[in-house]
Amino acid sequence: MPSLSIICFMPSYNLLEQGYPFLEVILSSLNVCDKMYIYDGSSDSTTKVLSRIKNPRLIVLRGDWNFSSKNTRGGQVIAEVSNKLLDEVRRREGWENTFVYYVQANEVFHEETYSQIRLIPETYPNYRGYLLYYYGFYGTLLRGEQFRLRMAPLSKHVRVIHDGWTMNVFGGFLKAVKIVMRHEAGMMLKYGRLNDFLWVSNSMYRYVYTRRPVFRYSLLFRSIVTKKLETHSSMFKDMRFSEMREMVEKMRELKDEEFWREMIKVSEKVQGSGKREFPKVTIPVEDHPKVMRPLLSMSTYEPREEIIREINELREPVTC
Incomplete structure (x- = not known):
């Protein structure tokens, strides 16, 4: 049986001028995944910065983001581009024992979770997808917390949806019913009753708490x-x-x-944010990923030479 492979993929559009910590995201991602794909349609200097990365595990594809009146109503263009990239991953990679992880350019894995995230498919096998726990920040102020379905076995059913907020796994409903039916039959024999069948699809997904959440820096530099x-x-x-x-x-x-x-x-x-998910609290700098700590006191985003060098020298993800 071939070894398990995790492939990260990320859309890219004018990340530099918007202050996305994209180099830090790439570095943390390459510590988790075996390969990383980026679809870049930038018109700013993001493309030039990405061209300086020479790590063979990072594949950067160039292409236009085709904005239209339809796909810009609610940010659907982000999902459209992400799915184009996901289709390219399907075309280039073997599917057996391959898992994809959808990353956005402001989401950083904490170093304490690298090996834990790599072990998710083995720790919780046979799920259609995995929802990981995220913190969302404005500056260093914690705005909220949420789960996002971002990891799944690579298949024809996996798609990025809406504005790229999360993924979904379509199709395979009969398989889901079959597995849940077996579970419900056991529950009926043990407890004398059936569970709620509204959980047919939900039971096929796994919510995963990691030692630290994924840190999502929605807005980091007030100057931009x-x-x-x-x-x-x-x-x-x-x-x-x-x-x-x-x-x-x-x-x-x-x-x-x-x-x-x-x-x-x-x-x-x-x-409009619905229910207020979390009090507005400041997380101590030492609780953030190490790679992000120097940025938290900066007024704007500048690509750091040491991060580019570290990316280029990173030959493999962490060993579990």
Whole structure:
């Protein structure tokens, strides 16, 4: 039997000018996955920075992000590009014992979780997908927590959905029913009753708590918040990012923590966030991934030479 392989894949569009910590994301991802694919359609200097990475485990593909009135209503262009990249992974890679992990360019794995994430398919076998635990940040302020379905066995059924928020695994329903029926039959014999069959699909997915969450830095550098909102307004036509930019302009004099607290209020007001998931608390710098700690005191994103060098020298993921 061939050894298990994990392949990360990530969309890329003007990451540098929006302040995405994409080099740190690549470094942490290559510690988890055997290969990483990136689909880059940038018009800024992101492409130039990516060209300096010479790690053979990183495959960067270039192509246009074709924005249309349809795929920019709610950010669907991100899922569209991600699925194009996922199709390329299917074309190039063997499927047997291969798992894909969908990464976005502001999501960093904590070093304490590298080996744990690599072991997920072996620790919890025979699931259609795995939902991992995420923290979301504005600056260093914790905005919320959530699970995202980001890992799954590679198959024709795996797709990125909506605005790239998560993946889903379509098809295979009869197989799911068969497995759950076996489970329910056992439950009936043991307890004399059937469980709720609404869990047929949910029982095929595994929620995974890791030692540390995946750290998602939604907004990290206040100096380029406006630029990121401007770029996002071209992808999310149905969201009022122009209104958010106007509000941000009025917050120039605020100190950092107060700024991020107000930024969360602005986001909740304009985008709508449903239930408030978490109090607005600051996570200590030492609890963040090591690769991110120097960035937390910086005012803008600058590609670090030492990170590029470390990526180029990283020949294999962590050993479990």
